[in-house]
Amino acid sequence: GAGVSQSPSNKVTEKGKDVELRCDPISGHTALYWYRQSLGQGLEFLIYFQGNSAPDKSGLPSDRFSAERTGGSVSTLTIQRTQQEDSAVYLCASSPGTQETQYFGPGTRLLVL
Amino acid sequence: QKEVEQNSGPLSVPEGAIASLNCTYSDRGSQSFFWYRQYSGKSPELIMFIYSNGDKEDGRFTAQLNKASQYVSLLIRDSQPSDSATYLCAVNTFPRTNAGGTSYGKLTFGQGTILTVHP
Numbered sequence: 001g002a003g004v005s006q007s008p009s010n011k012v013t014e015k016g017k018d019v020e021l022r023c024d025p026i027s028g029h030t031a032l033y034w035y036r037q038s039l040g041q042g043l044e045f046l047i048y049f050q051g052n053s054a055p056d057k058s059g060l061p062s063d064r065f066s067a068e069r070t071g072g073s074v075s076t077l078t079i080q081r082t083q084q085e086d087s088a089v090y091l092c093a094s095s096p097g098t099q100e101t102q103y104f105g106p107g108t109r110l111l112v113l
Numbered sequence: 114q115k116e117v118e119q120n121s122g123p124l125s126v127p128e129g130a131i132a133s134l135n136c137t138y139s140d141r142g143s144q145s146f147f148w149y150r151q152y153s154g155k156s157p158e159l160i161m162f163i164y165s166n167g168d169k170e171d172g173r174f175t176a177q178l179n180k181a182s183q184y185v186s187l188l189i190r191d192s193q194p195s196d197s198a199t200y201l202c203a204v205n206t207f208p209r210t211n212a213g214g215t216s217y218g219k220l221t222f223g224q225g226t227i228l229t230v231h232p
Contacts, residue, residue, distance in 0.1 A: 041224065043222040059219075104158070
């Protein structure tokens with residue numbers, strides 16, 4: 001079946017602009033995660049959605065970052081007033097539920113000039 | 114102390130040798146453990162997961178878990194140049210509830226170990 005998809009694959013923006021990154025999880029997966037990976041670094045957890053529960057936002061680095069998940073499926077990560085330090089690869093993953101394997105999308109490479 | 118620690122490497126082994134990748138974690142409540150492989154410019158892909166103490170084998174890969182020592186490792190037998198990648202250790206913890214709400218066990222990743230297998 002289809003895997004996790006993300007769009008756009010690449011995004012170049014100017015400092016101060018807002019950006020939206022989209023994630024389509026694997027059909028039927030109830031859990032969805034967003035991570036950030038800077039060049040040569042590990043994965044930094046951002047936010048986690050599980051079913052209809054309140055999302056775990058503990059990893060969001062500032063209030064410029066927000067995410068929503070509509071209808072328990074597609075998710076959008078929004079970064080407002082982007083800064084150069086926001087440049088990274090943003091990875092989305094989904095899983096069938098808690099305590100299970102996460103499957104990653106191809107990522108969105110964000111470059112803030 | 115980082116929650117999940119890996120030697121960043123690079124670890125270099127000759128083709129055909131055994132590559133040993135190590136990971137330690139700080140949270141004794143951790144319940145499940147994952148190894149992901151990430152090729153340069155690509156997203157992580159799962160290699161193995163392990164829940165119980167001991168060894169778990171899958172083809173050329175063996176995961177080893179020792180919860181008492183808070184240690185998990187990945188052995189790659191008969192290493193091939195195509196195994197050259199960054200290997201990420203990830204740890205999952207049972208649901209925790211605090212003032213911010215309930216977290217259902219997000220994965221915490223190590224920094225990754227770069228493995229190079231040379232012909």
